[in-house]
Amino acid sequence: MGKDKKLNAEQKIIEAAADIFETKGFEGARMQQIADKAGINKALLHYYFRSKDLLFEKVFLKLAGKIFLKFIETFNIEGSIFDKIEMFLQIHQDLLYKNRKFPIFFFNEITRNPDLMRKLMLNLEISKKFQEITKQFDQEKKDGIIRQDVEVSHLIVNIISLSVFPYIGSPAIKEIMKEFDLNYEQFLDERRTMIAQFVINSIKV
Amino acid sequence: MGKDKKLNAEQKIIEAAADIFETKGFEGARMQQIADKAGINKALLHYYFRSKDLLFEKVFLKLAGKIFLKFIETFNIEGSIFDKIEMFLQIHQDLLYKNRKFPIFFFNEITRNPDLMRKLMLNLEISKKFQEITKQFDQEKKDGIIRQDVEVSHLIVNIISLSVFPYIGSPAIKEIMKEFDLNYEQFLDERRTMIAQFVINSIKV
């Protein structure tokens, strides 16, 4: 039954590939480097996954699927619309914090190959969730809890923009903050509560 | 004196390289493809710019410098803080609209090579401008025009997040909107006025 290293070469490959692809991107990643990191022979990569393209697609969809799933789960939060926004952002921030390298990797890859986004959406049932949340928001708008001119699609994009961009732009923000003797980590931490405040201030009547 | 094609091989190379690098990224770009697009021999690339790295760095700094310069100019806008935000966003949106491919390219490249950001900042005097704007904002905060709890660094990042992210996430947003029969172009257009409203609503007392 082998030692702990016997935990599936296939699994080890996927983990190593995820890490290399995430840091180097598809074009920058090297099959040899993935093999080294997984502690196996390069030929084994092709034995399990026929080509670099197929390995990448599998890894990408698995990784992005996992993260999007957690992301979508937060749509089920109960409570007032303001509670929802606060809770959603809390969980969303945690998710980003633990997967810092993911956003720029994800958006870069789907830009170079938009088909990946289509495939990802087929796996998940993302649009149904969006439809639900849209209805909920529209209802709360009718109830006069939030401003009438708040458009749900924009609100969602705004919330995601505010939380994701600081990770995408991290090297730029870090460099600029260095000039001001400001601390990027602290900056991220402050945003945890700030973003929700900023959004709620903006949409409440 | 030649015909119009005589406008500098060097210039033609830079334009072609900018286009290829922007769409394919450094790793994905091919020197041969750049040569083809510039309508010259591949060896000429190395004659003018010694290597792919040097060509890339020159093109990146030139392109990013040009865009950042326009970006920084907008900090000089006069008027009330709300006017400033509106004007800034107007110009910023135009700039993004005309350079759609730039944001994801830029942030991806500085992520893979943060040193580029440092070099870019040396060329421009970006931090001085940020310092000026910070003082201005702080003053208007003391004057009680905007909420006391508005932190300037966060406000700037928020504004940039809201305007830049929709371009970075374009393939994702497009795909999701397709499911809802929503139009991405119209969505971008709506944001031109929406973002300023969203920000101002949030920071006004």
Next chain:
DNA sequence: ACTATTTTTGACTAATTGGTTAAATCATAT
């Protein structure tokens, strides 16, 4: 213990790619 099947490897290949070189072409001044 023996056989069949699966997993893993080392050595190899074909294609791509960044980069070089020496010769050819063009431009300019004398």
Next chain:
DNA sequence: ATATGATTTAACCAATTAGTCAAAAATAGT
């Protein structure tokens, strides 16, 4: 025109890289 220097090219090179293959090693079934 012609010598000089800058520009451009075709042909080539060396290194890297994804992918292959046949043989070895491990695993499981009998």
